[in-house]
Amino acid sequence: MTIDYDLSSIQEARDVARSAKAAQGILAGYSQEQIDKIVTAMFEAARDNAEWLAKMAVDETKFGIFEDKVKKNLFASQNVYDYIKDMKTVGVLKEDPERKVIEFGSPMGVVMGIIPSTNPTSTTIFKSLIALKAGNGIVFSPHPNASRCINAAAQVMHEAAIRAGAPEGIIGCISKVTQAATNSLMHDENIAVILATGGPGMVKAAYSSGKPAMGVGAGNAPVFIERTANIKKAVYSIVTGKTFDNGVICASENSVLVDEPIKEQVVAEFEAQGAYFLNKTEVEKVSRVVMTPKGGMNAAMVGKSPHVIADKAGIQIPDGTRLLIAPLDGFGPGYPLSYEKLTTVLAFYVVKDWEEGCYLAIDLLSLMGAGHTFCIHSEDETVIREFFRKPVSRILVNTPGSLGGIGLTTGLVPSLTLGCGTLAGSSTSDNVSPMNLINIKRMAYNLKSAETKISFICKHDELNIDNITAVVQEIVAKLK
Structure with missing residues (x-):
């Protein structure tokens, strides 16, 4: 029975890839105006269906917070659309009359979108919009724990695209989710590029497929509160960033590094804003619940509230607690909470000055999260600029990590796929956009006589x- 189901799932993967390829061949002849009409219709459909898709995601995955998933769906539709709507992606992109070079945009083909369970519907909306804006088709491989809501989101986007004139089959999604189907899709001749958002194993598989691929790396973002920071605002940003959707966005803060002279003020402010500091015994109990012995995340605790974690760990915390904070003396093996935690738990360190904070941040990123995100709260621009040297692709200043990283509270490209560059084995360090999904042709005229x-x-x-x-x-x- 299992073998038959695997074969059936592989056949489905081949069928959706073949259909998307045929549809994309038609879409490739569309004008920018036609493409934009389709993208507008998709955005409107995603916006109008944001709430029930969010509820479906929470019900199926048991991750996160309904209201925050609605916000993510709206971000993936409205904010992304506002950024890309006037973007030129097909035909003539720009001309340089002095250098006599003309740039043309052309689609890559069919994109394979790998979708995680942490941000299922919002990532499906986002990848659908940027793929079709670039003139591509897209087929999705859902996480098995979020298959129903991902298929529902893909259907919403597909139906809207068809109504606006897109060819049938331009967006597809595997409904029979198996590893065999995902592997088949990765190697399918009709797939041009893989856009991978998910766990390290899945992203590594995408890069090993032989196809061009863009993927993300692990998060584990450190956040440094420097002595000149506005403490109240800094703590508010950190609590906001880490508790948004119960911490499942990979750019969310994972370790707080506090400048020693302001330690007591910071601790008091965290407590005032709903954080609970664990004692050593409680740190050990929470570590065993939230993490595996090797530093991996316990999937059952991803995106859970502090009270769910506390109950599982057998500890008592005050009513209204929003965040659990674990003071640590070190990092790496023996300190499980120093690794990435996509839930409502933060590691906590004290450093004597910004230089020690700088070195500790590098150590934590080298442990896990190199290439991803670093956050700093400071009013000293000289100190802030020193952190340009961090081995990350995003340095976020005085803003929530999760929301700043995706471009909601910053001027970064609005995106739910955050590249980590070569530091994490990624082909891009960008917040991925439609411009990452087009080929650019260049026509160049003779300017000089070589002879x-x-x-x-x-x-x-x-x-x-x-x-x-x-x-x-x-x-x-x-x-x-």
């Missing part, structure tokens, strides 16, 4: 100390 330069230079076969200066001056003048 004149070559023949002139070749006349001087023999140079010596007496004539070299004169010859060089003559060559420079001729080249001008």
Whole structure:
């Protein structure tokens, strides 16, 4: 029975890829105006269906917070649309009359979108919009724990696209979710590029498929509160970022590094804003519940509230607690909570100054999260600029990590796929957008005569100390 189901799922994967390829061949002939009409209709459908898709995601995955998932669906539709709606992606993109170069945009083909369970409907909306804005088709491989809501979101986007004139099959989604189907889709001849959002294993598989791929890396973002920071605002930002959808966005804060002179004020402010500081015994209990012994996340605790975690760990916390904070003396093996935690738990460190904070941040990122995100709260621009050296792709200043990283509270590109660059084995460090999903052709006209330069230079076969200066001056003048 299992073998038959795997074969059936593989056949489905092949069918949706083939249909998307045929549809994309038609879409490739559409004008920018036609593409934009389709994208507008998709955005409107995603916006109008944001609430029930969010409820479906929470009900199926048991992750996160309904209201925050609604906000993410609206971000993935409204904010992304506002950013991309006037973007040129097909046909002539720009002309440089001085250099006589014309750039043309053309689609890549069919995108394979790998979708996680943490942000299922919002990521499906986002990837649908940017794929079709670039003139591509897209087929989705859902996380098995979020298959129903991902298929529902894909259906909403597909139906809206069809109504606006897109060819049938331009958006597809596997309904029979198996590893065999996902692997088949990764290697399918009709897939041009893989856009992978998910766990490290899935992203690594995408890069190993032989297809061009763009993926994300682990988060584990450190956040440093420097002594000049506005403490109340800094703590508010951190609590907001970490508790948004119960911490499932990969750019959310995972470790707080506090400048020693302001430690007591910071602790008091965290407590005033609903954080509970664990004692050593409680840290050990929470560590065993939230993490595995090797530093991996316990999937059952991802996106859970502090009270669910506390109940599972067998500890008592005050009513209204929004966040659990674990003071740690070290990191790495032996300190499980120093690794990425996509839930409402933060590690907590005290450093003597910004330089020690800088080195500790590097250590934590080297442990996990290199290439992703670092946050700093400070009013000292000189100190802030020192953190440009961090091995990350996003340095967020005085803003919530999760919301700043995706571009909701910052000027970064609105995106739910955050590249981590070569530091994490990723092909891009961008917040991925439609521009990452097009090929750019360049038409270049002749500007200079190669023959004149070559023949002139070749006349001087023999140079010596007496004539070299004169010859060089003559060559420079001729080249001008």
